[in-house]
Amino acid sequence: MMLGLFGSGKTTQIGKLSHYLMKRGMSVGVIAADMMRPAAYEQLEQLSKQVGCSFYGRKGAKSTDVVREGLQKLKNDIIIIDTSGRDALDDELIKELKEIDEIAKPDEKILVMSADIGQIAKKQAEEFNNAIGLTGVIITKMDGSGKGGGALTACGVAGVKILFIGVGEKIDDIEEFKPEKFVGRLLGVPDFEALMEKIKAVAPEGIEEVPEELNIETFYKQLKAARKMGPLKGIFETMGMVNVPKEVIEQGEQKMDIYEAIINSMTKAERKNPDLIRKQPSRIDRISKGSGVPPAVIKEFISQFEKMKKIYERLQKNKGMQKNLMKMFKGKGLGF
Structure with missing residues (x-):
């Protein structure tokens, strides 16, 4: 179950994560349950075709109905649910996410955040964690923001595990987060x-x-x-x-x-x-x-x-x- 506010790059990361998992031998299906952003359905459908994963969505339906139907229809090893975003985490969004959480009972609840929010990542991670209970975070745009280190540190202070970082615009530009590798790159130390x-x-x-x-x-x-x-x-x-x-x-x-x-x-x-x-x-x-x-x-x-x-x-x-x-x-x- 993927979570995130507007502009975080959540839907794009679903495509990258699907590609990452498929390259490692797993079959992946995605569910388009973001009913808030007008282009979310089309974007996820296009990404699923690009990477070759299964797709389920139904325009105009309730997000909870789409999740139920998608879970019944998709028979993949991994199913990723794209959820709605907002400008900020409000009561309406929390209610919707909790309903989807109750239906899907996901193994992972991953928050996607952009590196350019810097230290604000701490507050955002804590709010989502308190509302829905996160299992991890993906930090996007690590290649183009000088605030990436601040976002990473903020997540550490918030006590939320960083799973992946987005390092570019291409479908392959996602990496499992390893602190030693990341810091080594910053310091110019290859090993x-x-x-x-x-x-x-x-x-x-x-x-x-x-x-x-x-x-x-x-x-x-x-x-x-x-x-x-x-x-x-x-x-x-x-x-x-x-x-x-x-x-x-x-x-x-x-x-x-x-x-x-x-x-x-x-x-x-x-x-x-x-x-x-x-x-x-x-x-x-x-x-x-x-x-x-x-x-x-x-x-x-x-x-x-x-x-x-x-x-x-x-x-x-x-x-x-x-x-x-x-x-x-x-x-x-x-x-x-």
Whole structure:
């Protein structure tokens, strides 16, 4: 059972979803129960002919009668019901949808929303979910809207699972929503899923949660966990960086070794408060002797760490974005 307001692209997505399912060996039938929009019947009939799926509709009839008749006549593996929309979810539409829900008892109740509504997706998803009980969402127009990320995050906050995204106008332009793949595309990381698997594998060792405060102690824990992901060469490859010069990789590995040696030679107090090292030069001499690293390199490390800490603290201030990203990557409402 497909739901959506005017302009969401609901009927178009029924055609795309039918094609998607048929390509995977299932027979599909569609029922034209949108009696509100004048061209809905003709559009769905044309789409069904284009993709080769079964079609049932009866102009001028009540939507509930059309659904009953369609369910009796169509004998397909999957039956998709196109329902009426409105400019907004009102009592009349809720009553109609509930009647169809009672007749069809659908396994899936999917809301179709356009990406260009951005954060409004949260309110819309919550309203439909409260009224009819959604099982999932399809976000359309992801290829042409800069608000797509906002719509996805809003659905996550609303606790509604995203099933598919529409990524173009062609009948094939629908994708099962996979957060790793989507974020990888945004970041330009071709094998982001493999990178996430590496991260998840070492999460119990200290990178499961974002630390509230970044100091050298917490940085050290993250560094040790990152090293468990394997050699830098393998990490670069999962990010699509296959042509990174060998010398650059070796320098990166050497730097990590140097950082580890420096931190191992620090006291707990120094790790938590690097200002102690800057204020007392004798501490740098002691760390240098313990780590075998020249004092100048230790000073450079402290300076770089302070720059990194300032950037980290600026990001930490945006708590709202951080919470939404954590929801996305923990699967709370985004389907993984």
